[in-house]
Amino acid sequence: MLPHFPAGVSATTEMKLATWCWLSSAVLAAYSFLVAANNETEEIKDEPDKHACPVRLESRGKCGEGGECPYQVNLPPLTIQLPKQFGRIEEVFKEVQNLKEIVNNLKKCCQDCKLQADDNRDQGTNGVLVPGTGVSGGADENKVTELEDEVNKLSSDLKNAKKDIDVLQGHLEKLNLVNMNNIENYVDSKVANLTSVVNNLDGKCSSKCPSQEQIRSSPVQQLIYKDCSEYYKIGKRSSETYRVTPDPKNSSFEVYCDMETMGGGWTVLQVRLDGSINFTKTWQDYKVGFGNLRREFWLGNDKIHLLTKSKEMILRIDLEDFNGVKLYALYDHFYVANEFLKYRLHIGNYNGTAGDALRFNKHHNHDMKFFTTPDRDNDRYPSGNCGLYYSSGWWFDACLSANLNGKYYHQKYKGVHNGIFWGTWPGMNKAQLGHYKSSFKEAKMMIRPKQFKP
Numbered sequence: 001m002l003p004h005f006p007a008g009v010s011a012t013t014e015m016k017l018a019t020w021c022w023l024s025s026a027v028l029a030a031y032s033f034l035v036a037a038n039n040e041t042e043e044i045k046d047e048p049d050k051h052a053c054p055v056r057l058e059s060r061g062k063c064g065e066g067g068e069c070p071y072q073v074n075l076p077p078l079t080i081q082l083p084k085q086f087g088r089i090e091e092v093f094k095e096v097q098n099l100k101e102i103v104n105n106l107k108k109c110c111q112d113c114k115l116q117a118d119d120n121r122d123q124g125t126n127g128v129l130v131p132g133t134g135v136s137g138g139a140d141e142n143k144v145t146e147l148e149d150e151v152n153k154l155s156s157d158l159k160n161a162k163k164d165i166d167v168l169q170g171h172l173e174k175l176n177l178v179n180m181n182n183i184e185n186y187v188d189s190k191v192a193n194l195t196s197v198v199n200n201l202d203g204k205c206s207s208k209c210p211s212q213e214q215i216r217s218s219p220v221q222q223l224i225y226k227d228c229s230e231y232y233k234i235g236k237r238s239s240e241t242y243r244v245t246p247d248p249k250n251s252s253f254e255v256y257c258d259m260e261t262m263g264g265g266w267t268v269l270q271v272r273l274d275g276s277i278n279f280t281k282t283w284q285d286y287k288v289g290f291g292n293l294r295r296e297f298w299l300g301n302d303k304i305h306l307l308t309k310s311k312e313m314i315l316r317i318d319l320e321d322f323n324g325v326k327l328y329a330l331y332d333h334f335y336v337a338n339e340f341l342k343y344r345l346h347i348g349n350y351n352g353t354a355g356d357a358l359r360f361n362k363h364h365n366h367d368m369k370f371f372t373t374p375d376r377d378n379d380r381y382p383s384g385n386c387g388l389y390y391s392s393g394w395w396f397d398a399c400l401s402a403n404l405n406g407k408y409y410h411q412k413y414k415g416v417h418n419g420i421f422w423g424t425w426p427g428m429n430k431a432q433l434g435h436y437k438s439s440f441k442e443a444k445m446m447i448r449p450k451q452f453k454p
């Protein structure tokens with residue numbers, strides 16, 4: 001029934017590990033490169049020839065019979081701008097090295113002095129002339145105290161130097177900690193940027209480059225697509241399932257793309273259309289998603305989080321009742337926080353025809369509410385679990401003015417108001433007169449980048 005999800009889970013873990021290893025080594029590589037080239041400018045640049053095709057796929061050698069051709073991918077040169085503080089690490093590091101050298105010299109000097117002083121004292125008591133010095137007995141006494149003074153001075157210098165080193169070492173450690181975090185984030189964002197640059201260049205290549213045939217026949221077209229709008233941009237026009245990677249560091253997964261509604265490019269988060277899937281599910285189910293992407297499903301809160309994190313998204317909700325009335329609601333911002341923040345909902349301004357049921361009034365407002373499921377009560381209703389009562393996982397307040405994950409009723413129903421619900425639907429009150437609650441034939445939630453222009 002749901003072939004996508006169990007397969008996706010183990011793939012996710014492997015992916016995470018692999019990505020992490022790769023990332024760590026990238027950061028390390030960036031770091032060691034800097035250490036090696038510390039007196040270069042901070043920016044490492046290598047401008048490509050503006051007219052050359054930036055992405056090139058070359059066949060190397062002959063193709064084996066039936067086997068795959070080995071291809072070589074030339075990516076555009078990398079430009080990494082490192083944070084200013086990085087220079088500071090180097091400075092401090094050098095200072096510490098210098099101080100260490102000074103201390104070593106002082107130490108050696110000190111030992112020499114001591115040895116010499118001891119020598120002198122021994123020889124002094126024996127009353128023997130030291131060859132080469134040409135000084136005897138009484139004069140030696142002066143020489144010894146002189147040397148002792150020097151030794152004392154040197155050892156106090158040594159102590160001071162040691163203190164300085166400790167202080168500097170402390171600085172260095174602090175800088176290291178701060179900077180390694182910064183640098184990691186920094187490299188992350190650069191990698192993300194680079195990926196999108198490569199994607200764009202790929203689009204250009206296929207239309208302008210001389211080696212067009214080669215590229216067209218190549219097995220690699222584009223590295224990643226973050227959401228359905230990016231498939232739309234490269235000319236995909238059929239509503240289908242596609243694989244997306246909203247976060248290059250994280251896993252990729254299948255989504256259903258609506259390429260028709262209002263210009264297309266929509267990544268679908270939820271569909272209700274026949275009641276074939278039971279939406280009374282656990283926290284874990286809502287976390288990873290359930291159902292069938294081509295029929296009814298909940299994409300999964302983790303995936304929704306990643307999608308809404310990667311770009312600023314708008315939300316569109318489409319509803320149809322059993323009288324064939326079709327209305328929609330549009331929110332000009334939509335974000336779902338991560339699991340640690342209980343998938344808190346953030347919605348922007350409303351526009352549309354179905355009414356703003358997500359932000360109905362002061363006491364019924366789903367904006368900024370946590371996700372609640374029958375087994376996880378994060379709602380604002382103190383004496384019970386709204387998710388349990390209304391058979392749904394949703395961003396419950398105390399409790400609801402909208403609930404698109406309620407039970408699927410094939411007609412009007414009586415009893416607990418636990419069906420698919422949109423509180424601003426026209427005639428909602430009339431239906432309730434006979435103690436009947438109206439239900440919906442279809443519901444759909446989908447998102448698209450705010451910047452997208454069909």
Ligand SMILES: *[C@@H]1O[C@H](CO)[C@@H](O)[C@H](O)[C@H]1NC(C)=O
Nearest residue numbers: 034035036037038039040041
């Ligand atoms: C480091 O800088 C010095 C002085 O600016 C320069 O003479 C030297 O060639 C540089 N070393 C490297 C490896 O670039």
Ligand SMILES: *[C@@H]1O[C@H](CO)[C@@H](O)[C@H](O)[C@H]1NC(C)=O
Nearest residue numbers: 079189190192193194196197
């Ligand atoms: C990505 O890099 C390009 C070129 O350096 C820059 O113009 C663009 O603003 C960057 N985008 C992001 C999201 O950092």
Ligand SMILES: *[C@@H]1O[C@H](CO)[C@@H](O)[C@H](O)[C@H]1NC(C)=O
Nearest residue numbers: 277278279280281282391407
């Ligand atoms: C849906 O699942 C819930 C929880 O497992 C169960 O209590 C309920 O009976 C199911 N509903 C239907 C219509 O199968």
Ligand SMILES: *[C@@H]1O[C@H](CO)[C@@H](O)[C@H](O)[C@H]1NC(C)=O
Nearest residue numbers: 016249250251302305306338
């Ligand atoms: C991938 O995304 C999930 C869901 O937000 C998150 O729990 C996980 O930590 C992410 N993994 C990485 C490597 O960022």
Ligand SMILES: *[C@@H]1O[C@H](CO)[C@@H](O)[C@H](O)[C@H]1NC(C)=O
Nearest residue numbers: 330331332349350351352353
């Ligand atoms: C909202 O709806 C109004 C009225 O139909 C329309 O003029 C406006 O452009 C819409 N705004 C957005 C952001 O879609």
Ligand SMILES: [Ca+2]
Nearest residue numbers: 377381384385
């Ligand atoms: Ca509660």
